Amino acid sequence: MRIKSALGVLSVICLLGAVAWWLTYTKSFAPHAVFTTLKGERLTIAELKGKPVLITFWATDCPSCIEEIPDLIALHQQFNEKGLQIIAVAMPYDPPSRVQALAKERQLPYAVALDIDSSLVRAFSDVQLTPTTFLIDRQGVIIMHKVGAFDLLSLKALLAQL
Template identity: 55%
Template sequence: MTLNRSIGILALICLPAAGIWFWQNPTVRQAPQLSFKTIKGERIDLADLKGKLVLVTFWATDCPGCIEEIPHLVELHRQYSNAGLTIIAVAMYYDPPNRVMAMAKAKQLPYAVALDPSGSLAQGFGNVQLTPTTFLIDRTGRIVLQNTGAFELQDIRQRLNQL
């Protein structure tokens, strides 16, 4: 009876904990195998970034939350790029390329900025339609976080430090 009771108590503890973990991490899945073309003409293949941490954020020049995130992205780039973090900011298909390039230049963005004129990148990441939407990809190529809306800098830092 004691063993059965212990197993029952353990199950009562573990099942809710597992449910909470899955609820907070519903996006653990393989990242799509896509290629990004940056505003500098470079090509970045996600497959080539295996072994590195990757932060992909979908944004638009007219999105207040996206503009609010830029200093955080710059800070993350400065703090973690030497540790292997690659940041790719993907401008939404409806954002005019000249505005994207002008903002990238004005804000002196140190990370990769890509265009998605056909919307295929947003489609590949699960049909992203809201900005900002951010994906954190671990070293094995799995999406371990999907965040819609402005992200919490401290949360991203904590996750990066754990990966």
């Protein structure tokens, strides 16, 4: 009986060790990326470390992306003072003039960046579909990667923990 108990305890210890290893070594850190906003600001992931960062890849011809704009504005209003930085990255195929017009028309209060050379799309695992959203914690770890429209309540819950 003692041998079975010892094997059981050993199995649990091994399992916990495997889980701890997995959690430690499978963290996905945000890539070293440089964003140039419509206002000419230069933002880098390294400079934003210590703040939660929400990055959304979008397009002006994407209905779901346009539907998310009020939610992004609400998130900005609720969490900006707590350090949240939102960066909306326009897809490379989106004409800059159309991006600028929509940002002005909708009075977007958060950063909007162009990705003319596709470097941001590539840096974030070759984003293909819009919207695609990433939430990066204060340590630079990607804690959410969502393809398609995000769930506002779930995202608010995650942000409240950061």
